[in-house]
Amino acid sequence: MAELSEIVDKYMTKTTGLKKFCDRCLRTQRWNGNVVLMVVDAAFDSIGLNYFNSIVPKVVEFEEAFVESGVVKNLKELSELPHERVKNIWANERSWGVANSVASYLYEFGQGRGLSDREALRKWAGDAPLEDWKQDPVGRIRGIGLTTYQYLRMMGGVDTAMPDKIVKRVVEEILDKAEVEMPTSGDFEFIKTVDKIAEISGYRPIEICWMTWLVQSEGDKIRMEKYRDVLDRI
CATH class of the missing domain: 1.10.340 (Endonuclease III; domain 1)
Structure with missing residues (x-):
């Protein structure tokens, strides 16, 4: 599972400031x-x-x-x-x-x-x-x-994830790269899988969830870079 944690780390390094945003979400301060x-x-x-x-x-x-x-x-x-x-x-x-x-x-x-x-x-x-x-x-x-x-x-303050199609796609990509099999087809199974990845990697489910959207590319930038000012506002 060390490789899975390292792969998650690589994705997370692209999202500087994500923890602060997720903290604000969990405090109901968006x-x-x-x-x-x-x-x-x-x-x-x-x-x-x-x-x-x-x-x-x-x-x-x-x-x-x-x-x-x-x-x-x-x-x-x-x-x-x-x-x-x-x-x-x-x-x-x-x-x-x-x-x-x-x-x-x-x-x-x-x-x-x-x-x-x-x-x-x-x-x-x-x-x-x-x-x-x-x-x-x-x-x-x-x-x-x-x-x-x-x-x-x-x-409302619950550290969890959404079974959104982009979240699923990126999580499945991470699991494929790590050559780890975890269930992702059912919504509840998927949410539990994100919980397990969070436990292994040391990140929170909410951070993994938001990371999957923010590493998506739009033009020549990923969303984390393109919308950084917006994230600070919301």
Whole structure:
């Protein structure tokens, strides 16, 4: 397993600053700690568009139009914001429904326990099941898949991974190079495999997950270099 650890190291050396970004994610401090923007981010990302080119600019546009203006200050107000108000920014009604529904559930969840929006996300994420995720109130929301569910849990402080196709491809590439056989076909098996690689390599599952996206090339740079300033913001 020493070779597997060395190969993971080689990938990780390309992502200077990744640990700091993942620390911020696990502290629920992405988007300057604004849970509204974290929920919007996850909802927009649920339809599979390019994250840095498509999702991040739209979340920034939403932030400028609704958060900085004071129109949406918390999850309750996000849950009540109709699609008609945002369709000039985000046309996909189904994924906007994800934002409304997640915000509504987390608001009610927090209200019933005397928690702030941030505390509600963290409490939900910490208690939310993995293998029975479809039985969870968030997992039952129309438009939420396991990847989005895991993304929300990560922003709520859970050190885990998403079974995203890019994450799977890079992890399988690493395993092939190390000539190590671990299951990757099933989503739950894959998440457990990332946990095992993390244990062997000394990195956290969240770091392995984000590394797989950030080592992808766009033009003559990898994403970690191309979007370094954006990562510092989000």
